[in-house]
Amino acid sequence: MIYTYKFLFVLMMFPLVVFSQNENYPIPEKSDTLLFYIQRNHNSNTIIYDAKYDEKGYLDDDEPIIVYWRRYDEQSQKMELRSIEKWYAYGVDWEKIEAGKLYNIELVAKKDREFVLKQISPFKSVIITKINNELSVLDHIYIYADNSGAWPTVKYIELFGKSTTTEEDTYEKIIND
Secondary structure, three states: OHHHHHHHHHHHHHHHHHOOOOOOOOOOOOOOOEEEEEEEOOOOOEEEEEEOEOOOOOEOOOOOEEEEEEEOOOOOEEEEOOHHHHHHOOOEEEEEEEOOOEEEEEEOOEEEEEEEEEEEEOOEEEEEEEEOOEEEEEEEEEEEEEOOOOOOEEEEEEEEEEEOOOOOEEEEEEEOO
């Protein structure tokens, strides 16, 4: 009898464990420049990753990605990242593979995962990475962190995207030990 209650409890908690992103957070407006975004459990303020194009619609070789805050908890204003956020949390580094079209991207906080910025048409680009071993177009990332210490400790990261072959939704939860 007690096992039945434990089983029912686990079943009720399963959606929280598998898909724990806060569904009440605002979703950034889709645009030709939006590549992906990051949301966190602390508040609805969102980090936006936009493609930067030249006047002909090709990725800017000097700065192909612009990263900034959308401060939804305030008046939804745009705000630049602080230097420490660029260097240790949400910044990006890039290496040109093919000028204006293809770049290796490194998220400073997730250097062990490969990301590729690929232009698919003028003024339209995507970020491609493996999500649950499936090559996918990245849509967004959710980060759950414990903020009780002097510095936040990431407990897990969730990646959301679409398969490049099947166009099915892809999902991966990475638990930080």
